[in-house]
Structures are given as structure tokens and as C-alpha cells.
Amino acid sequence: MNTLTVYKLGRVEYEDGLTLMQRFAEARKQELIGDSLLLLEHSPVLTLGRGAKRENVLASDELLASEGVDLYQTNRGGDVTYHGPGQVVGYPIFLLPKERQDVRRYVRDVERCVIDSLAEYGLHAGIIPKWPGVWLGQEGAPDTRKIAAIGIHISRWLTTHGFALNVNTHLPHFNLIVPCGIREAGVTSMKRELGHLVSVPDVEDTLARHFCSVFESERRESGVSVRTVSITVLRGHGPEARVLMVRRIPERGGFWQTITGRVEPGESPEQTAARELKEETGLDVPVRALDYRHAFALGEILPPMLVEETAFVAWCPEGHEVRLSAEHDAHEWVSPNTALERLEYRGLREGVKRAVALRGELTGG
CATH class of the missing domain: 3.90.79.10 (Nucleoside Triphosphate Pyrophosphohydrolase)
Incomplete structure (x- = not known):
């Protein structure tokens, strides 16, 4: 059985996270390590994907600075999104085997891991085909709201970037942008939906368990050296x-x-x-x-x-x-x-x- 090593890293500055991701990807490509799942939280930052439109950043540079929010261009798919404390960011670093070398299948599998994790908290989430991410509510409904963003990059079947699940996220920071370029729906968090703070380590553990299940892997744990x-x-x-x-x-x-x-x-x-x-x-x-x-x-x-x-x-x-x-x-x-x-x-x-x-x-x- 394939192995999946899970790293729970706590706070990681975004630029350090990019470096971590690149180092893990290079080590995976060289087969120095097996598949890895990096789970972490970033300081407040806006990231622009390959398809991002600058006008979807609504805040001025001065306002971003006053809010302590950085801005980065990335090579992931998608438009603009926000990362910050209280949000679990997951970077799956996988070298997809031949039977899984399908971009759409990989995206669906990542979405499924998030959806199945939310179900354990009584939150019935799903996808909306025309919009990326994981959602609560039905397409076209006035209360449709995104709870997790998905933005991936695959090169020669090596995966980087991943997902961001709003757990206890500071939601007003999403007002700085048009999240993922979607103006017709809102953003939510597990805290808002459940009415109380949610344990981030517990959510990380639930996500890791479902990634191992969906990707048919034996879980291993690792940490800082x-x-x-x-x-x-x-x-x-x-x-x-x-x-x-x-x-x-x-x-x-x-x-x-x-x-x-x-x-x-x-x-x-x-x-x-x-x-x-x-x-x-x-x-x-x-x-x-x-x-x-x-x-x-x-x-x-x-x-x-x-x-x-x-x-x-x-x-x-x-x-x-x-x-x-x-x-x-x-x-x-x-x-x-x-x-x-x-x-x-x-x-x-x-x-x-x-x-x-x-x-x-x-x-x-």
C-alpha cells in the first residue's frame, strides 16, 4: 500500500510555505520521500492564481498594508483567494500513479476529502460544477456560500498547492477581494456555521484520515527536526x-x-x-x-x-x-x-x- 506522511506544521509564513512546497516537491520527484500532506496556517495573505484578475482585489495597497495582508502571485490554478489564521491550508505533494493520472479525478478526490471531513461535523457540503471549491447551499440559492477553496498545480503528475478550509477564519478579510472571482455567492467558515470555535488540530486530523482513505494510503506522521x-x-x-x-x-x-x-x-x-x-x-x-x-x-x-x-x-x-x-x-x-x-x-x-x-x-x- 502507498504511504502518506502527514506534517502538521502550525503557522507558516506564505513565502516560507512556497519554499517548503518546492522542497518537498523536488524531494518527491527525486523519490527521496513518499507522498506527503502538509497541513498548516498562513499569516494573512492574498494569492493570485494563473487566471486571476487584478480588479478582483478590491482593497488598495494602503488598506492591505494597514490590515497586515500581503499579496502574492502564484502558479496554481484559479483566481484570487485569501489565507489567514484559523484556516487549514493543505498542500498534498503527490506523485500520482498511472491509474490516477487524471486532473479532473484528482480535483474531485481533493474535494471529496474536504466534503467527507465536513460531514463529520454535521455540515453537508458539496460542489457546484461551474465554480471551484467546496460549498454549502445549492447553486442559485441566495444562501450559497463557499467554505473551502481549491487551487492545484500538476506538473508531470506531481501535485502542489491544494486547498484552504475555513475553520475559524477571520471572514471580514474576504471583503478585501472578490473570492475566486465569484460575485454571486458568499464565504463562510465552520465556526460561523456551527456557532462556536472549532479545534484546528482536530480538523487537521480528520482531513488527514480522509486523505488516507480516498487516496488509499497508509498514514505516517512526521514533524519538525x-x-x-x-x-x-x-x-x-x-x-x-x-x-x-x-x-x-x-x-x-x-x-x-x-x-x-x-x-x-x-x-x-x-x-x-x-x-x-x-x-x-x-x-x-x-x-x-x-x-x-x-x-x-x-x-x-x-x-x-x-x-x-x-x-x-x-x-x-x-x-x-x-x-x-x-x-x-x-x-x-x-x-x-x-x-x-x-x-x-x-x-x-x-x-x-x-x-x-x-x-x-x-x-x-
């Missing part, structure tokens, strides 16, 4: 707030970043953050969690090495002299905007944004 932390160090507040940037030595990449480090066996992320902060800067101050944990692929390693990173913030007392470790050759205190411009990785940028926002809340500006 490495756990790391990031620490945004701040001093000052308001317009005078500054972020500590450190530069790696050339042998370690030569790029600017905030403080990062690997969680060692027996350590909690909080313990790691405090240790790394002292080792890398000489600071011995409390660290505070930022309620932000995300996953990404490390480098270009195949099969992909998965990392889960937890973000923290620490405040540097005025007058403290930063003492760098041998891993870094320079440091600078820069404005938050400069830090965001310099940081290459979205996860580190998100940590800085959250740290600065928290500083503002605590100091009143």
Missing part, C-alpha cells in the same frame, strides 16, 4: 525605539539578523532564548514570549529539514555595552523600519513587528 528561537532586542521607546542587529561572520553567511539560536536537548524555548541572549550579547535580562511560533525549511537540504522557531523580545538597559560572541563581527542599533528592510527572513521580520508593537502597548507609544 529542529527547534530554534529568535530574540528581538529593543532599547528606547516611541520614535526613539531601536532594534539590535548583529552581523554573522562571513563563514556563517555574513548577513544581518536579530539574535537566534537552537534549542538544546532538555531546554525549553524560554531557557534557550535567555541563554542565547547572554552568550551572543552579554545581556542578562528577562525574555518575553511574543506568542509567535512558525515553521520553515532550513536551507536547501533535501529531503527538507523542518524547523520550528519561537519568537521572544528582550529590553536592553540604557548604557549596556553589547559584547558579541565569535559568531558575529558587528552590531548596530537601528530603527524598526531599517531592521525590517535588512532582515531577509519573514519570520524574523514578524518577530520585530510584534516586539515593537508590544513595546508600544507597554509604554503607551
